Amino acid sequence: MKKYNFNPGPSILPKEVIEATAAACLDFQGSGLSLMETSHRAKNFQPVVDEAVALFKELLDIPEGYSVIFLGGGASLQFCMVPYNLLEKKAAYLNTGVWATKAEKEAKLFGEVVEVASSKDKNFTYVPRDFEIPVDADYLHVTTNNTIYGTELLQDVDSPIPVVADMSSDIFSRPLDVSKYGIIYGGAQKNLSMAGVTFVIIKEDLLGKVSRQIPTMLDYRTHVKKGSMFNTPPVVPIYCALENLRWIKRQGGVKAMEKLAIERAKIIYDEIDRNKLFVGTAEVDSRSRMNLTFVMAPEYQELQDEFLAFASEKGMVGVKGHRDVGGFRASCYNAMSIEGCQALAACMKEFEAKH
Numbered sequence: 001m002k003k004y005n006f007n008p009g010p011s012i013l014p015k016e017v018i019e020a021t022a023a024a025c026l027d028f029q030g031s032g033l034s035l036m037e038t039s040h041r042a043k044n045f046q047p048v049v050d051e052a053v054a055l056f057k058e059l060l061d062i063p064e065g066y067s068v069i070f071l072g073g074g075a076s077l078q079f080c081m082v083p084y085n086l087l088e089k090k091a092a093y094l095n096t097g098v099w100a101t102k103a104e105k106e107a108k109l110f111g112e113v114v115e116v117a118s119s120k121d122k123n124f125t126y127v128p129r130d131f132e133i134p135v136d137a138d139y140l141h142v143t144t145n146n147t148i149y150g151t152e153l154l155q156d157v158d159s160p161i162p163v164v165a166d167m168s169s170d171i172f173s174r175p176l177d178v179s180k181y182g183i184i185y186g187g188a189q190k191n192l193s194m195a196g197v198t199f200v201i202i203k204e205d206l207l208g209k210v211s212r213q214i215p216t217m218l219d220y221r222t223h224v225k226k227g228s229m230f231n232t233p234p235v236v237p238i239y240c241a242l243e244n245l246r247w248i249k250r251q252g253g254v255k256a257m258e259k260l261a262i263e264r265a266k267i268i269y270d271e272i273d274r275n276k277l278f279v280g281t282a283e284v285d286s287r288s289r290m291n292l293t294f295v296m297a298p299e300y301q302e303l304q305d306e307f308l309a310f311a312s313e314k315g316m317v318g319v320k321g322h323r324d325v326g327g328f329r330a331s332c333y334n335a336m337s338i339e340g341c342q343a344l345a346a347c348m349k350e351f352e353a354k355h
């Protein structure tokens, strides 16, 4: 039976990307060596990093003055690297969920943190829109897509101070105005690659302004200067990212990705709103296109496990919601097909007909 992968991360990748990465793992570009045994300093690996960086710049229309680097440690390491490198006195954080809260917690180790707004009062079911940004803070941190709660900030924030954005789960799903950001970072395993690499897009002139000493590996300048080759980078995940960036380009770039994301989300949200058994958890104007969260309607609570079993029988993988929200979550990253969303909607409809 055909499986539809709605996992929140690590998550679905285009079949072509998986095949090309698997082929490189067997024989990297006819070299007779596996990509896994290829040195990051090998002559045939440098072009992989160069092309991946070039495609980042091309697809996201990244202006001059920004670097793209690949690091280890996941998005979670960025929670501390950001304040380590940028926070001199004070930073502002928008709290929209678990990941945002974790980022904020790390920043408190380095200085004063102002929480500009929080949606914790309603279990993070919305993204606060009206908040004041302190002009004397070093940066404003936002999480553009809240993977767990299914909410998304779809507009680039206008801010008088640099914006630092965790875009782990919505990077490459829409065009961005990168000039409005100081740093954009994320773990690759949601919408870019397999797990194991972290991307950071960074405006170079923000660096070198804090007075503290920064350990070499945690200093962005090290990695900017060495083109992500200060130490051994994860070659296979970077190669997989490159194949996925090529795939995105072949599909028509981030505009095409956005169009598909809108279409996919509409199919599932329309079914959630139509179907008497289910209700969405996020406020409508904060709904994410990447992670679509829903629960059983109050009068049908007892059907939750039955629906999960039913969906699984129909080939739906990974639709169980995060424990903080419960219910269900359909993660619809770039590689998810329209057909997959139609299959999930049909499965919800069929389940309704049974009850």
Ligand SMILES: *Cc1c(COP(=O)(O)O)cnc(C)c1O
Pocket (backbone or CB within 6 Å): 009, 073, 074, 075, 076, 077, 099, 143, 145, 146, 147, 166, 167, 168, 169, 186, 187, 188, 190
């Ligand atoms: C998954 C996720 C993270 C954590 O990523 P790691 O790479 O596992 O550290 C952080 N932020 C967001 C928005 C996420 O979805």
